[in-house]
Amino acid sequence: MSNFTHINKKGNPKMVNVSDKKVTKRTAIAKATMFLGDAVIANFTNSELITKKGPVFQTAIIAGIQGVKKTSELIPMCHPLLINGVDIDINIVDKEHIEVFCEVSITGKTGVEMEALTGANITCLTIYDMCKSISQKMVIKEVKLLEKTGGKSDIKNE
Numbered sequence: 001m002s003n004f005t006h007i008n009k010k011g012n013p014k015m016v017n018v019s020d021k022k023v024t025k026r027t028a029i030a031k032a033t034m035f036l037g038d039a040v041i042a043n044f045t046n047s048e049l050i051t052k053k054g055p056v057f058q059t060a061i062i063a064g065i066q067g068v069k070k071t072s073e074l075i076p077m078c079h080p081l082l083i084n085g086v087d088i089d090i091n092i093v094d095k096e097h098i099e100v101f102c103e104v105s106i107t108g109k110t111g112v113e114m115e116a117l118t119g120a121n122i123t124c125l126t127i128y129d130m131c132k133s134i135s136q137k138m139v140i141k142e143v144k145l146l147e148k149t150g151g152k153s154d155i156k157n158e
Contacts, residue, residue, distance in 0.1 A: 006077050015077050021109040026150030030116035032100040032124045033093075035139040040131045041095055053130045057090045060100075060126040064088045067122030068104055071115045079110050086115075088123055100124055101146075111151050117143060 008014040043049050049056040065086045072080040089101045102119035104112040124140045131138060148155040 018079065018109040023107060023109055024150045025107050026111050027103065027105040028111060028113040028116035028145065029101060029103045029147040030120040030143060031146050032120040032143040033141045034098050034124050034127065035096055035141055036098055037135050037137050038095050039135045041092060043134060044092065051130050056127055056130045059130060060123045061088045063126035064102055064119040064123030068115045068119040071118045074118065075114055078114050081106055081108055081112065086119060088119060111148055113145050113148050117145060
């Protein structure tokens with residue numbers, strides 16, 4: 001018998017059965033740090049950059065929200081979830097970097113860590129796509145889970 005939750009008795013993949021779990025309010029916050037470089041940051045005015053493809057941050061936020069909603073289609077063992085809310089915030093940190101925060105909440109039987117991490121990633125990938133005509137030196141440097149609440153345990157990382 002396997003100690004892994006996503007492997008059955010025959011050693012094959014399975015989706016965890018969450019039917020016996022309690023319905024609780026669950027949240028997760030993910031953070032992505034991205035190097036844009038001064039060539040890209042220099043083009044921002046009023047915390048937004050308009051390129052030939054449109055407003056970068058606004059478009060990236062919408063893409064991130066779509067990514068959250070499609071997480072179970074991208075990651076095989078994620079359960080499809082009825083998302084209660086998604087809030088994505090993008091901050092210019094300095095002359096070269098931004099931070100993306102993606103907060104996801106549900107009332108359900110399973111957590112939303114993967115959804116928050118996916119939302120942060122898709123937001124960054126969209127920024128890359130929309131700014132690559134300015135510079136292709138951009139780097140998505142770090143994506144991590146900052147916080148998870150609800151379920152068996154709460155997590156708070158720095």
